[in-house]
Amino acid sequence: MNPNPKGETVTRRINKTIVYIVCIFLAVLSIFPFWIMFVNATRSTAEIQSGLSLLPSSHMMSNLRVLLDKxxxxxxxxxxxxxxxxxxxxxxxxxxxxxxxxxxxxxxxxxxxxxxxxxxxxxxxxxxxxxxxxxxxxxxxxxxxxxxxxxxxxxxxxxxxxxxxxxxxxxxxxxxxxxxxxxxxxxxxxxxxxxxxxxxxxxxxxxxxxxxxxxxxxxxxxxxxxxxxxxxxxxxxxLRGDIYKMEFGSIYMGLALTALPLFVVYFLLSRYIIAGVALGGVKE
CATH class of the missing domain: 1.10.3720.10 (MetI-like)
Structure with a gap:
Protein backbone atom coordinates (compact mmCIF):
# COMPACT_ATOMS: atom_id res chain seq x y z
CA MET A 1 0.00 0.00 0.00
CA ASN A 2 0.98 3.56 -0.60
CA PRO A 3 1.67 5.16 2.80
CA ASN A 4 1.03 8.74 1.69
CA PRO A 5 -1.51 9.02 -1.16
CA LYS A 6 -2.40 12.62 -0.29
CA GLY A 7 1.23 13.69 -0.60
CA GLU A 8 1.54 12.15 -4.04
CA THR A 9 -1.69 13.83 -5.14
CA VAL A 10 -0.41 17.23 -4.01
CA THR A 11 2.92 16.66 -5.77
CA ARG A 12 1.13 15.63 -8.96
CA ARG A 13 -1.00 18.76 -8.87
CA ILE A 14 2.03 20.98 -8.30
CA ASN A 15 3.87 19.38 -11.23
CA LYS A 16 0.82 19.77 -13.45
CA THR A 17 0.48 23.43 -12.43
CA ILE A 18 4.14 24.08 -13.25
CA VAL A 19 3.73 22.42 -16.66
CA TYR A 20 0.66 24.54 -17.42
CA ILE A 21 2.45 27.74 -16.37
CA VAL A 22 5.44 26.95 -18.58
CA CYS A 23 3.19 26.07 -21.56
CA ILE A 24 1.15 29.26 -21.15
CA PHE A 25 4.33 31.33 -20.91
CA LEU A 26 5.75 29.78 -24.08
CA ALA A 27 2.43 30.29 -25.91
CA VAL A 28 2.33 33.97 -24.91
CA LEU A 29 5.98 34.34 -25.90
CA SER A 30 5.20 32.89 -29.35
CA ILE A 31 2.10 35.01 -29.93
CA PHE A 32 3.58 38.27 -28.61
CA PRO A 33 5.56 39.29 -31.77
CA PHE A 34 2.54 38.71 -34.00
CA TRP A 35 0.31 40.70 -31.66
CA ILE A 36 2.76 43.62 -31.72
CA MET A 37 2.82 43.45 -35.53
CA PHE A 38 -1.00 43.60 -35.80
CA VAL A 39 -1.18 46.38 -33.17
CA ASN A 40 1.45 48.47 -35.00
CA ALA A 41 -0.54 48.01 -38.20
CA THR A 42 -3.25 50.13 -36.54
CA ARG A 43 -0.88 52.84 -35.23
CA SER A 44 0.59 55.90 -36.91
CA THR A 45 4.31 56.37 -37.53
CA ALA A 46 4.54 58.87 -34.66
CA GLU A 47 2.85 56.46 -32.26
CA ILE A 48 5.17 53.63 -33.27
CA GLN A 49 8.21 55.82 -32.74
CA SER A 50 6.94 56.93 -29.34
CA GLY A 51 7.22 53.44 -27.87
CA LEU A 52 5.66 50.03 -27.44
CA SER A 53 1.90 49.59 -27.03
CA LEU A 54 -0.22 46.49 -26.53
CA LEU A 55 -3.51 48.19 -27.43
CA PRO A 56 -4.65 48.84 -31.03
CA SER A 57 -5.00 52.39 -32.28
CA SER A 58 -7.34 54.00 -34.82
CA HIS A 59 -5.06 54.47 -37.84
CA MET A 60 -5.67 51.14 -39.59
CA MET A 61 -7.59 52.59 -42.55
CA SER A 62 -5.15 55.47 -43.00
CA ASN A 63 -2.25 52.99 -43.03
CA LEU A 64 -4.12 50.92 -45.60
CA ARG A 65 -4.69 54.00 -47.79
CA VAL A 66 -0.99 54.91 -47.59
CA LEU A 67 -0.15 51.32 -48.47
CA LEU A 68 -2.35 51.37 -51.58
CA ASP A 69 -1.03 54.79 -52.58
CA LYS A 70 2.46 53.28 -52.80
CA LEU A 239 7.81 49.85 -48.95
CA ARG A 240 10.86 51.28 -47.23
CA GLY A 241 10.64 54.74 -48.78
CA ASP A 242 13.41 57.17 -47.74
CA ILE A 243 14.90 58.12 -44.37
CA TYR A 244 12.90 61.37 -44.23
CA LYS A 245 9.46 59.86 -44.78
CA MET A 246 9.29 56.34 -43.43
CA GLU A 247 5.70 55.14 -43.03
CA PHE A 248 6.13 52.48 -40.38
CA GLY A 249 2.39 52.01 -39.99
CA SER A 250 1.92 51.07 -43.62
CA ILE A 251 4.94 48.76 -43.50
CA TYR A 252 3.45 46.91 -40.52
CA MET A 253 0.14 46.79 -42.37
CA GLY A 254 1.88 45.12 -45.31
CA LEU A 255 3.57 42.64 -42.97
CA ALA A 256 0.23 41.86 -41.32
CA LEU A 257 -1.43 41.22 -44.68
CA THR A 258 1.48 38.96 -45.63
CA ALA A 259 1.20 36.93 -42.41
CA LEU A 260 -2.59 36.39 -42.49
CA PRO A 261 -2.59 33.47 -45.02
CA LEU A 262 -0.01 31.66 -42.91
CA PHE A 263 -2.40 31.59 -39.96
CA VAL A 264 -5.18 30.29 -42.23
CA VAL A 265 -3.00 27.47 -43.58
CA TYR A 266 -1.88 26.48 -40.08
CA PHE A 267 -5.42 26.34 -38.70
CA LEU A 268 -6.57 24.28 -41.70
CA LEU A 269 -3.80 21.70 -41.38
CA SER A 270 -3.16 21.66 -37.64
CA ARG A 271 -6.02 19.21 -37.01
CA TYR A 272 -4.13 16.56 -38.99
CA ILE A 273 -1.07 17.05 -36.79
CA ILE A 274 -3.15 16.82 -33.60
CA ALA A 275 -4.90 13.69 -34.94
CA GLY A 276 -1.54 12.11 -35.71
CA VAL A 277 -0.21 12.84 -32.23
CA ALA A 278 -3.37 11.38 -30.65
CA LEU A 279 -3.14 8.30 -32.86
CA GLY A 280 0.48 7.78 -31.88
CA GLY A 281 -0.41 8.06 -28.22
CA VAL A 282 -2.84 5.13 -28.31
CA LYS A 283 -1.03 2.94 -30.81
CA GLU A 284 0.32 -0.27 -29.36
Missing part, protein backbone atom coordinates in the same frame (compact mmCIF):
# COMPACT_ATOMS: atom_id res chain seq x y z
CA UNK A 71 1.38 51.07 -55.72
CA UNK A 72 1.01 48.15 -53.32
CA UNK A 73 -1.36 45.65 -54.95
CA UNK A 74 -2.30 43.10 -52.24
CA UNK A 75 -4.66 41.12 -54.49
CA UNK A 76 -1.99 40.57 -57.16
CA UNK A 77 0.62 39.88 -54.49
CA UNK A 78 -1.63 37.36 -52.74
CA UNK A 79 -2.38 35.62 -56.05
CA UNK A 80 1.28 35.41 -57.08
CA UNK A 81 2.41 34.20 -53.66
CA UNK A 82 -0.41 31.67 -53.45
CA UNK A 83 0.35 30.22 -56.90
CA UNK A 84 4.03 29.80 -56.06
CA UNK A 85 3.59 28.62 -52.48
CA UNK A 86 0.75 26.16 -53.07
CA UNK A 87 2.32 24.63 -56.18
CA UNK A 88 5.74 24.29 -54.56
CA UNK A 89 4.20 22.82 -51.40
CA UNK A 90 2.27 20.17 -53.33
CA UNK A 91 5.38 19.16 -55.29
CA UNK A 92 7.51 19.13 -52.15
CA UNK A 93 5.32 16.91 -49.98
CA UNK A 94 4.26 14.51 -52.75
CA UNK A 95 7.62 13.79 -54.36
CA UNK A 96 9.44 13.80 -51.02
CA UNK A 97 6.93 11.27 -49.67
CA UNK A 98 7.36 9.19 -52.83
CA UNK A 99 11.15 9.27 -52.48
CA UNK A 100 10.94 8.30 -48.82
CA UNK A 101 8.61 5.43 -49.73
CA UNK A 102 11.18 4.14 -52.21
CA UNK A 103 13.99 4.39 -49.67
CA UNK A 104 12.05 2.45 -47.06
CA UNK A 105 10.25 -0.25 -49.05
CA UNK A 106 12.78 -1.11 -51.77
CA UNK A 107 16.01 -2.98 -51.02
CA UNK A 108 18.56 -2.02 -53.66
CA UNK A 109 22.34 -1.78 -53.63
CA UNK A 110 22.67 2.00 -53.78
CA UNK A 111 19.98 2.75 -51.20
CA UNK A 112 22.37 3.75 -48.42
CA UNK A 113 24.73 5.78 -50.70
CA UNK A 114 21.69 7.54 -52.17
CA UNK A 115 20.43 8.45 -48.71
CA UNK A 116 23.92 9.65 -47.76
CA UNK A 117 23.93 11.83 -50.87
CA UNK A 118 20.61 13.34 -49.78
CA UNK A 119 22.08 14.14 -46.37
CA UNK A 120 25.09 15.79 -48.04
CA UNK A 121 22.85 17.95 -50.22
CA UNK A 122 21.05 19.13 -47.05
CA UNK A 123 24.31 20.69 -45.86
CA UNK A 124 24.72 22.92 -48.93
CA UNK A 125 23.14 26.37 -48.38
CA UNK A 126 20.85 27.49 -51.18
CA UNK A 127 22.64 30.86 -51.40
CA UNK A 128 25.82 29.06 -52.48
CA UNK A 129 24.20 28.03 -55.77
CA UNK A 130 22.14 31.20 -56.32
CA UNK A 131 24.49 32.79 -58.87
CA UNK A 132 24.77 29.66 -61.01
CA UNK A 133 21.03 29.05 -60.73
CA UNK A 134 20.24 32.58 -61.88
CA UNK A 135 22.66 32.32 -64.82
CA UNK A 136 21.05 29.05 -65.87
CA UNK A 137 17.55 30.52 -65.64
CA UNK A 138 18.67 33.57 -67.63
CA UNK A 139 20.12 31.43 -70.41
CA UNK A 140 16.90 29.43 -70.83
CA UNK A 141 14.79 32.62 -70.56
CA UNK A 142 12.98 31.62 -67.38
CA UNK A 143 13.47 34.89 -65.53
CA UNK A 144 10.21 36.72 -64.68
CA UNK A 145 8.57 33.31 -64.52
CA UNK A 146 7.12 31.34 -61.63
CA UNK A 147 8.59 28.05 -62.85
CA UNK A 148 12.09 28.52 -61.31
CA UNK A 149 10.39 29.13 -57.96
CA UNK A 150 8.12 26.07 -58.22
CA UNK A 151 9.90 23.22 -60.02
CA UNK A 152 13.00 23.03 -57.73
CA UNK A 153 10.61 22.21 -54.88
CA UNK A 154 10.47 18.65 -56.26
CA UNK A 155 13.92 18.08 -54.72
CA UNK A 156 13.62 18.81 -50.98
CA UNK A 157 16.26 16.76 -49.12
CA UNK A 158 15.17 17.83 -45.62
CA UNK A 159 11.58 16.78 -46.29
CA UNK A 160 12.73 13.43 -47.73
CA UNK A 161 14.75 12.83 -44.58
CA UNK A 162 11.76 13.66 -42.35
CA UNK A 163 9.38 11.46 -44.34
CA UNK A 164 11.81 8.54 -44.34
CA UNK A 165 12.19 8.69 -40.56
CA UNK A 166 8.41 8.85 -40.18
CA UNK A 167 7.88 5.80 -42.40
CA UNK A 168 10.56 3.80 -40.60
CA UNK A 169 8.67 4.33 -37.35
CA UNK A 170 5.10 3.84 -38.56
CA UNK A 171 4.99 1.78 -41.77
CA UNK A 172 4.59 -1.98 -41.63
CA UNK A 173 6.02 -3.57 -44.77
CA UNK A 174 3.39 -6.33 -44.51
CA UNK A 175 0.82 -3.78 -45.69
CA UNK A 176 2.81 -3.16 -48.86
CA UNK A 177 3.32 -6.88 -49.45
CA UNK A 178 -0.40 -7.55 -48.98
CA UNK A 179 -1.26 -4.81 -51.49
CA UNK A 180 1.15 -6.32 -54.02
CA UNK A 181 -0.36 -9.78 -53.54
CA UNK A 182 -3.80 -8.31 -54.22
CA UNK A 183 -2.51 -6.95 -57.53
CA UNK A 184 -2.19 -3.30 -56.60
CA UNK A 185 0.38 -1.33 -58.59
CA UNK A 186 3.15 0.60 -56.85
CA UNK A 187 1.73 4.05 -57.52
CA UNK A 188 -1.77 2.90 -56.60
CA UNK A 189 -0.44 1.43 -53.35
CA UNK A 190 1.39 4.63 -52.54
CA UNK A 191 -1.47 6.99 -53.42
CA UNK A 192 -4.30 5.03 -51.81
CA UNK A 193 -2.64 3.30 -48.86
CA UNK A 194 0.71 4.85 -47.91
CA UNK A 195 -0.06 8.53 -48.48
CA UNK A 196 -3.15 8.53 -46.22
CA UNK A 197 -1.08 6.85 -43.50
CA UNK A 198 1.49 9.64 -43.85
CA UNK A 199 -1.06 12.44 -43.55
CA UNK A 200 0.20 13.76 -40.16
CA UNK A 201 3.75 14.01 -41.53
CA UNK A 202 2.48 15.44 -44.83
CA UNK A 203 0.45 18.09 -42.99
CA UNK A 204 3.42 19.04 -40.84
CA UNK A 205 5.78 19.41 -43.78
CA UNK A 206 3.09 21.15 -45.84
CA UNK A 207 2.88 23.87 -43.20
CA UNK A 208 6.66 24.30 -43.12
CA UNK A 209 6.97 24.24 -46.92
CA UNK A 210 4.11 26.70 -47.45
CA UNK A 211 5.51 29.12 -44.87
CA UNK A 212 9.02 28.86 -46.33
CA UNK A 213 7.83 29.48 -49.89
CA UNK A 214 5.42 32.25 -48.87
CA UNK A 215 8.15 34.10 -46.92
CA UNK A 216 10.81 33.50 -49.56
CA UNK A 217 12.32 36.85 -50.53
CA UNK A 218 15.80 36.09 -51.84
CA UNK A 219 15.09 34.19 -55.06
CA UNK A 220 11.89 36.07 -56.08
CA UNK A 221 13.75 39.35 -55.62
CA UNK A 222 16.48 38.11 -57.96
CA UNK A 223 14.33 36.40 -60.60
CA UNK A 224 11.25 38.66 -60.75
CA UNK A 225 11.62 42.20 -62.09
CA UNK A 226 8.12 42.83 -63.47
CA UNK A 227 5.73 44.42 -60.95
CA UNK A 228 2.82 42.19 -61.94
CA UNK A 229 4.93 39.15 -60.95
CA UNK A 230 5.93 40.40 -57.49
CA UNK A 231 5.09 38.28 -54.47
CA UNK A 232 3.90 39.72 -51.14
CA UNK A 233 7.35 39.69 -49.46
CA UNK A 234 8.88 41.48 -52.46
CA UNK A 235 6.14 44.11 -52.35
CA UNK A 236 6.64 44.64 -48.62
CA UNK A 237 10.42 44.95 -49.08
CA UNK A 238 9.83 47.85 -51.51
Missing amino acids: SFDPIQGFLNSFIISSSATILTVYFSSLSAYGLVTYDWKLRKPFFTFILCVMMIPSQASAIGFYQFMYKIHWTNSFLPLILPAIAAPAVVFFMRQYLLATLSLEIVEAARVDGSGEFKTFNRIILPLMMPAVATQAIFAFVANWNNLFMPLILLTQKEKYTMPVMVSL
Whole structure:
Protein backbone atom coordinates (compact mmCIF):
# COMPACT_ATOMS: atom_id res chain seq x y z
CA MET A 1 0.00 0.00 0.00
CA ASN A 2 0.98 3.56 -0.60
CA PRO A 3 1.67 5.16 2.80
CA ASN A 4 1.03 8.74 1.69
CA PRO A 5 -1.51 9.02 -1.16
CA LYS A 6 -2.40 12.62 -0.29
CA GLY A 7 1.23 13.69 -0.60
CA GLU A 8 1.54 12.15 -4.04
CA THR A 9 -1.69 13.83 -5.14
CA VAL A 10 -0.41 17.23 -4.01
CA THR A 11 2.92 16.66 -5.77
CA ARG A 12 1.13 15.63 -8.96
CA ARG A 13 -1.00 18.76 -8.87
CA ILE A 14 2.03 20.98 -8.30
CA ASN A 15 3.87 19.38 -11.23
CA LYS A 16 0.82 19.77 -13.45
CA THR A 17 0.48 23.43 -12.43
CA ILE A 18 4.14 24.08 -13.25
CA VAL A 19 3.73 22.42 -16.66
CA TYR A 20 0.66 24.54 -17.42
CA ILE A 21 2.45 27.74 -16.37
CA VAL A 22 5.44 26.95 -18.58
CA CYS A 23 3.19 26.07 -21.56
CA ILE A 24 1.15 29.26 -21.15
CA PHE A 25 4.33 31.33 -20.91
CA LEU A 26 5.75 29.78 -24.08
CA ALA A 27 2.43 30.29 -25.91
CA VAL A 28 2.33 33.97 -24.91
CA LEU A 29 5.98 34.34 -25.90
CA SER A 30 5.20 32.89 -29.35
CA ILE A 31 2.10 35.01 -29.93
CA PHE A 32 3.58 38.27 -28.61
CA PRO A 33 5.56 39.29 -31.77
CA PHE A 34 2.54 38.71 -34.00
CA TRP A 35 0.31 40.70 -31.66
CA ILE A 36 2.76 43.62 -31.72
CA MET A 37 2.82 43.45 -35.53
CA PHE A 38 -1.00 43.60 -35.80
CA VAL A 39 -1.18 46.38 -33.17
CA ASN A 40 1.45 48.47 -35.00
CA ALA A 41 -0.54 48.01 -38.20
CA THR A 42 -3.25 50.13 -36.54
CA ARG A 43 -0.88 52.84 -35.23
CA SER A 44 0.59 55.90 -36.91
CA THR A 45 4.31 56.37 -37.53
CA ALA A 46 4.54 58.87 -34.66
CA GLU A 47 2.85 56.46 -32.26
CA ILE A 48 5.17 53.63 -33.27
CA GLN A 49 8.21 55.82 -32.74
CA SER A 50 6.94 56.93 -29.34
CA GLY A 51 7.22 53.44 -27.87
CA LEU A 52 5.66 50.03 -27.44
CA SER A 53 1.90 49.59 -27.03
CA LEU A 54 -0.22 46.49 -26.53
CA LEU A 55 -3.51 48.19 -27.43
CA PRO A 56 -4.65 48.84 -31.03
CA SER A 57 -5.00 52.39 -32.28
CA SER A 58 -7.34 54.00 -34.82
CA HIS A 59 -5.06 54.47 -37.84
CA MET A 60 -5.67 51.14 -39.59
CA MET A 61 -7.59 52.59 -42.55
CA SER A 62 -5.15 55.47 -43.00
CA ASN A 63 -2.25 52.99 -43.03
CA LEU A 64 -4.12 50.92 -45.60
CA ARG A 65 -4.69 54.00 -47.79
CA VAL A 66 -0.99 54.91 -47.59
CA LEU A 67 -0.15 51.32 -48.47
CA LEU A 68 -2.35 51.37 -51.58
CA ASP A 69 -1.03 54.79 -52.58
CA LYS A 70 2.46 53.28 -52.80
CA SER A 71 1.38 51.07 -55.72
CA PHE A 72 1.01 48.15 -53.32
CA ASP A 73 -1.36 45.65 -54.95
CA PRO A 74 -2.30 43.10 -52.24
CA ILE A 75 -4.66 41.12 -54.49
CA GLN A 76 -1.99 40.57 -57.16
CA GLY A 77 0.62 39.88 -54.49
CA PHE A 78 -1.63 37.36 -52.74
CA LEU A 79 -2.38 35.62 -56.05
CA ASN A 80 1.28 35.41 -57.08
CA SER A 81 2.41 34.20 -53.66
CA PHE A 82 -0.41 31.67 -53.45
CA ILE A 83 0.35 30.22 -56.90
CA ILE A 84 4.03 29.80 -56.06
CA SER A 85 3.59 28.62 -52.48
CA SER A 86 0.75 26.16 -53.07
CA SER A 87 2.32 24.63 -56.18
CA ALA A 88 5.74 24.29 -54.56
CA THR A 89 4.20 22.82 -51.40
CA ILE A 90 2.27 20.17 -53.33
CA LEU A 91 5.38 19.16 -55.29
CA THR A 92 7.51 19.13 -52.15
CA VAL A 93 5.32 16.91 -49.98
CA TYR A 94 4.26 14.51 -52.75
CA PHE A 95 7.62 13.79 -54.36
CA SER A 96 9.44 13.80 -51.02
CA SER A 97 6.93 11.27 -49.67
CA LEU A 98 7.36 9.19 -52.83
CA SER A 99 11.15 9.27 -52.48
CA ALA A 100 10.94 8.30 -48.82
CA TYR A 101 8.61 5.43 -49.73
CA GLY A 102 11.18 4.14 -52.21
CA LEU A 103 13.99 4.39 -49.67
CA VAL A 104 12.05 2.45 -47.06
CA THR A 105 10.25 -0.25 -49.05
CA TYR A 106 12.78 -1.11 -51.77
CA ASP A 107 16.01 -2.98 -51.02
CA TRP A 108 18.56 -2.02 -53.66
CA LYS A 109 22.34 -1.78 -53.63
CA LEU A 110 22.67 2.00 -53.78
CA ARG A 111 19.98 2.75 -51.20
CA LYS A 112 22.37 3.75 -48.42
CA PRO A 113 24.73 5.78 -50.70
CA PHE A 114 21.69 7.54 -52.17
CA PHE A 115 20.43 8.45 -48.71
CA THR A 116 23.92 9.65 -47.76
CA PHE A 117 23.93 11.83 -50.87
CA ILE A 118 20.61 13.34 -49.78
CA LEU A 119 22.08 14.14 -46.37
CA CYS A 120 25.09 15.79 -48.04
CA VAL A 121 22.85 17.95 -50.22
CA MET A 122 21.05 19.13 -47.05
CA MET A 123 24.31 20.69 -45.86
CA ILE A 124 24.72 22.92 -48.93
CA PRO A 125 23.14 26.37 -48.38
CA SER A 126 20.85 27.49 -51.18
CA GLN A 127 22.64 30.86 -51.40
CA ALA A 128 25.82 29.06 -52.48
CA SER A 129 24.20 28.03 -55.77
CA ALA A 130 22.14 31.20 -56.32
CA ILE A 131 24.49 32.79 -58.87
CA GLY A 132 24.77 29.66 -61.01
CA PHE A 133 21.03 29.05 -60.73
CA TYR A 134 20.24 32.58 -61.88
CA GLN A 135 22.66 32.32 -64.82
CA PHE A 136 21.05 29.05 -65.87
CA MET A 137 17.55 30.52 -65.64
CA TYR A 138 18.67 33.57 -67.63
CA LYS A 139 20.12 31.43 -70.41
CA ILE A 140 16.90 29.43 -70.83
CA HIS A 141 14.79 32.62 -70.56
CA TRP A 142 12.98 31.62 -67.38
CA THR A 143 13.47 34.89 -65.53
CA ASN A 144 10.21 36.72 -64.68
CA SER A 145 8.57 33.31 -64.52
CA PHE A 146 7.12 31.34 -61.63
CA LEU A 147 8.59 28.05 -62.85
CA PRO A 148 12.09 28.52 -61.31
CA LEU A 149 10.39 29.13 -57.96
CA ILE A 150 8.12 26.07 -58.22
CA LEU A 151 9.90 23.22 -60.02
CA PRO A 152 13.00 23.03 -57.73
CA ALA A 153 10.61 22.21 -54.88
CA ILE A 154 10.47 18.65 -56.26
CA ALA A 155 13.92 18.08 -54.72
CA ALA A 156 13.62 18.81 -50.98
CA PRO A 157 16.26 16.76 -49.12
CA ALA A 158 15.17 17.83 -45.62
CA VAL A 159 11.58 16.78 -46.29
CA VAL A 160 12.73 13.43 -47.73
CA PHE A 161 14.75 12.83 -44.58
CA PHE A 162 11.76 13.66 -42.35
CA MET A 163 9.38 11.46 -44.34
CA ARG A 164 11.81 8.54 -44.34
CA GLN A 165 12.19 8.69 -40.56
CA TYR A 166 8.41 8.85 -40.18
CA LEU A 167 7.88 5.80 -42.40
CA LEU A 168 10.56 3.80 -40.60
CA ALA A 169 8.67 4.33 -37.35
CA THR A 170 5.10 3.84 -38.56
CA LEU A 171 4.99 1.78 -41.77
CA SER A 172 4.59 -1.98 -41.63
CA LEU A 173 6.02 -3.57 -44.77
CA GLU A 174 3.39 -6.33 -44.51
CA ILE A 175 0.82 -3.78 -45.69
CA VAL A 176 2.81 -3.16 -48.86
CA GLU A 177 3.32 -6.88 -49.45
CA ALA A 178 -0.40 -7.55 -48.98
CA ALA A 179 -1.26 -4.81 -51.49
CA ARG A 180 1.15 -6.32 -54.02
CA VAL A 181 -0.36 -9.78 -53.54
CA ASP A 182 -3.80 -8.31 -54.22
CA GLY A 183 -2.51 -6.95 -57.53
CA SER A 184 -2.19 -3.30 -56.60
CA GLY A 185 0.38 -1.33 -58.59
CA GLU A 186 3.15 0.60 -56.85
CA PHE A 187 1.73 4.05 -57.52
CA LYS A 188 -1.77 2.90 -56.60
CA THR A 189 -0.44 1.43 -53.35
CA PHE A 190 1.39 4.63 -52.54
CA ASN A 191 -1.47 6.99 -53.42
CA ARG A 192 -4.30 5.03 -51.81
CA ILE A 193 -2.64 3.30 -48.86
CA ILE A 194 0.71 4.85 -47.91
CA LEU A 195 -0.06 8.53 -48.48
CA PRO A 196 -3.15 8.53 -46.22
CA LEU A 197 -1.08 6.85 -43.50
CA MET A 198 1.49 9.64 -43.85
CA MET A 199 -1.06 12.44 -43.55
CA PRO A 200 0.20 13.76 -40.16
CA ALA A 201 3.75 14.01 -41.53
CA VAL A 202 2.48 15.44 -44.83
CA ALA A 203 0.45 18.09 -42.99
CA THR A 204 3.42 19.04 -40.84
CA GLN A 205 5.78 19.41 -43.78
CA ALA A 206 3.09 21.15 -45.84
CA ILE A 207 2.88 23.87 -43.20
CA PHE A 208 6.66 24.30 -43.12
CA ALA A 209 6.97 24.24 -46.92
CA PHE A 210 4.11 26.70 -47.45
CA VAL A 211 5.51 29.12 -44.87
CA ALA A 212 9.02 28.86 -46.33
CA ASN A 213 7.83 29.48 -49.89
CA TRP A 214 5.42 32.25 -48.87
CA ASN A 215 8.15 34.10 -46.92
CA ASN A 216 10.81 33.50 -49.56
CA LEU A 217 12.32 36.85 -50.53
CA PHE A 218 15.80 36.09 -51.84
CA MET A 219 15.09 34.19 -55.06
CA PRO A 220 11.89 36.07 -56.08
CA LEU A 221 13.75 39.35 -55.62
CA ILE A 222 16.48 38.11 -57.96
CA LEU A 223 14.33 36.40 -60.60
CA LEU A 224 11.25 38.66 -60.75
CA THR A 225 11.62 42.20 -62.09
CA GLN A 226 8.12 42.83 -63.47
CA LYS A 227 5.73 44.42 -60.95
CA GLU A 228 2.82 42.19 -61.94
CA LYS A 229 4.93 39.15 -60.95
CA TYR A 230 5.93 40.40 -57.49
CA THR A 231 5.09 38.28 -54.47
CA MET A 232 3.90 39.72 -51.14
CA PRO A 233 7.35 39.69 -49.46
CA VAL A 234 8.88 41.48 -52.46
CA MET A 235 6.14 44.11 -52.35
CA VAL A 236 6.64 44.64 -48.62
CA SER A 237 10.42 44.95 -49.08
CA LEU A 238 9.83 47.85 -51.51
CA LEU A 239 7.81 49.85 -48.95
CA ARG A 240 10.86 51.28 -47.23
CA GLY A 241 10.64 54.74 -48.78
CA ASP A 242 13.41 57.17 -47.74
CA ILE A 243 14.90 58.12 -44.37
CA TYR A 244 12.90 61.37 -44.23
CA LYS A 245 9.46 59.86 -44.78
CA MET A 246 9.29 56.34 -43.43
CA GLU A 247 5.70 55.14 -43.03
CA PHE A 248 6.13 52.48 -40.38
CA GLY A 249 2.39 52.01 -39.99
CA SER A 250 1.92 51.07 -43.62
CA ILE A 251 4.94 48.76 -43.50
CA TYR A 252 3.45 46.91 -40.52
CA MET A 253 0.14 46.79 -42.37
CA GLY A 254 1.88 45.12 -45.31
CA LEU A 255 3.57 42.64 -42.97
CA ALA A 256 0.23 41.86 -41.32
CA LEU A 257 -1.43 41.22 -44.68
CA THR A 258 1.48 38.96 -45.63
CA ALA A 259 1.20 36.93 -42.41
CA LEU A 260 -2.59 36.39 -42.49
CA PRO A 261 -2.59 33.47 -45.02
CA LEU A 262 -0.01 31.66 -42.91
CA PHE A 263 -2.40 31.59 -39.96
CA VAL A 264 -5.18 30.29 -42.23
CA VAL A 265 -3.00 27.47 -43.58
CA TYR A 266 -1.88 26.48 -40.08
CA PHE A 267 -5.42 26.34 -38.70
CA LEU A 268 -6.57 24.28 -41.70
CA LEU A 269 -3.80 21.70 -41.38
CA SER A 270 -3.16 21.66 -37.64
CA ARG A 271 -6.02 19.21 -37.01
CA TYR A 272 -4.13 16.56 -38.99
CA ILE A 273 -1.07 17.05 -36.79
CA ILE A 274 -3.15 16.82 -33.60
CA ALA A 275 -4.90 13.69 -34.94
CA GLY A 276 -1.54 12.11 -35.71
CA VAL A 277 -0.21 12.84 -32.23
CA ALA A 278 -3.37 11.38 -30.65
CA LEU A 279 -3.14 8.30 -32.86
CA GLY A 280 0.48 7.78 -31.88
CA GLY A 281 -0.41 8.06 -28.22
CA VAL A 282 -2.84 5.13 -28.31
CA LYS A 283 -1.03 2.94 -30.81
CA GLU A 284 0.32 -0.27 -29.36
